[in-house]
Amino acid sequence: PRTEKLSDAVVDTNPYSRLMALQRMGIVKNYEHIRSCTVAVVGMGGVGSVAAEMLTRCGIGRLLMYDYDKVELANMNRLFFRPEHCGMTKTDAAAVTLAQINPDVALEPFTMNITTLKGFDAFKASLTHTDTGKSRVDLVLACVDNYEARITINQVCLELGQIWMESGVSEDAVSGHIQVIIPGDTACFECVPPLVVASGIDERTLKREGVCAASLPTTMGIVAGLLVQNVLKHLLGFGQVTRYLGYASLQDYFPTMAIRPNPECINPLCRQSQAAFKVKAEQEAALQAAS
Numbered sequence: 001p002r003t004e005k006l007s008d009a010v011v012d013t014n015p016y017s018r019l020m021a022l023q024r025m026g027i028v029k030n031y032e033h034i035r036s037c038t039v040a041v042v043g044m045g046g047v048g049s050v051a052a053e054m055l056t057r058c059g060i061g062r063l064l065m066y067d068y069d070k071v072e073l074a075n076m077n078r079l080f081f082r083p084e085h086c087g088m089t090k091t092d093a094a095a096v097t098l099a100q101i102n103p104d105v106a107l108e109p110f111t112m113n114i115t116t117l118k119g120f121d122a123f124k125a126s127l128t129h130t131d132t133g134k135s136r137v138d139l140v141l142a143c144v145d146n147y148e149a150r151i152t153i154n155q156v157c158l159e160l161g162q163i164w165m166e167s168g169v170s171e172d173a174v175s176g177h178i179q180v181i182i183p184g185d186t187a188c189f190e191c192v193p194p195l196v197v198a199s200g201i202d203e204r205t206l207k208r209e210g211v212c213a214a215s216l217p218t219t220m221g222i223v224a225g226l227l228v229q230n231v232l233k234h235l236l237g238f239g240q241v242t243r244y245l246g247y248a249s250l251q252d253y254f255p256t257m258a259i260r261p262n263p264e265c266i267n268p269l270c271r272q273s274q275a276a277f278k279v280k281a282e283q284e285a286a287l288q289a290a291s
C-alpha cells in the first residue's frame with residue numbers, strides 16, 4: 001500500500017477520478033455506464049431534491065424532474081434549496097443549481113401535477129419513447145408525500161413495465177423507508193402499501209389536511225442517501241440491491257424484507273404482470289434445466 005503523502009502537484013482535481021476509483025478498486029466494473037442512464041425523480045421536496053443532487057454529482061446521464069410546487073421559506077429546514085430560490089418553481093430552481101454543479105447532465109424539468117387527468121397523460125408521455133412506445137428511463141424514483149401521487153406512479157409504471165423505487169418519511173419525521181417495485185416480481189404499491197407494512201401507519205393519514213407534519217433534514221438526507229445508494233447498485237450492478245429497507249431513527253433499526261406480490265391485488269394490471277412474470281420465470285428455469 002502507498003504510504004507517502006502525495007504532493008499537491010499530483011493531486012487530481014478532476015471530480016470524476018474519485019468516481020472512477022470505484023472501478024480501479026473493483027467495486028464497479030464500468031462506472032462510465034452511469035453516463036448512459038436516465039432517472040426520473042418525481043417530487044423535488046426534502047428527499048427528491050437531495051436525491052437529484054446526488055445523482056447529478058455522480059454523473060448521471062439524464063435527469064427528469066417533476067414537481068408542481070414553488071420553493072418557500074418554509075422549505076429552508078431541508079437541504080438543497082436556498083432563500084434566493086423562493087418564488088421559483090422547485091423544478092426550475094433545481095435545474096439552475098444542478099446545471100451549475102454538473103453541466104454534463106441533461107436536465108428535463110417538468111412543472112406539473114401528475115395526479116390530474118391531464119397530468120397523468122403528460123407524465124406517462126414524458127416517460128415514453130415516441131418511436132418504440134416503451135419507457136425511455138432506467139428508473140423512476142417516487143419522492144412524493146401523498147398517497148394519490150404514489151398510486152399514479154404505480155399505475156404509470158405498471159403500464160410501462162417500468163421498475164421504480166418508492167421512498168417516504170413518516171409524519172413524525174423520525175423514520176423512513178425505500179422500496180423497489182418491479183412489476184410482476186415484487187409487490188406493487190397497491191398489493192400492500194409499504195408504510196402499512198413498516199409501521200402500521202395508514203398511508204392515507206401520512207399527509208393529513210390541516211396537520212403540520214414534522215420534518216428533519218437529517219431523516220430526509222438519510223433516506224435520500226439510502227435511495228440513491230440503491231439506485232447506483234441497481235444501475236451499475238454492484239452489491240445487493242435492497243427490495244425494502246426501513247429506517248427507524250429512534251432505535252437505529254434498519255429492517256429489510258422482500259415483499260411478495262399479492263395474487264389478489266386490486267390492480268388488474270398488477271395481476272396480469274404477475275402472470276407474465278411467472279411464465280417468463282418458468283421458461284427461464286426450463287432453459288436452465290435443459291442446458
Ligand code: ATP
Nearest residue numbers: 043044045046067068069112113114115144145149
Ligand atoms: P411540505 O411538508 O411543506 O408539504 P413539501 O411539499 O416540500 O413540504 P416533501 O415531502 O418535502 O414535501 O416533498 C414532496 C414533494 O412532492 C413536494 O415538493 C411536492 O410538491 C411534490 N409532489 C407531491 N405531489 C405531487 C404531484 N401530484 N405532482 C407533482 N409533484 C408532487
Ligand code: ZN
Nearest residue numbers: 188191265270
Ligand atoms: Zn399489486
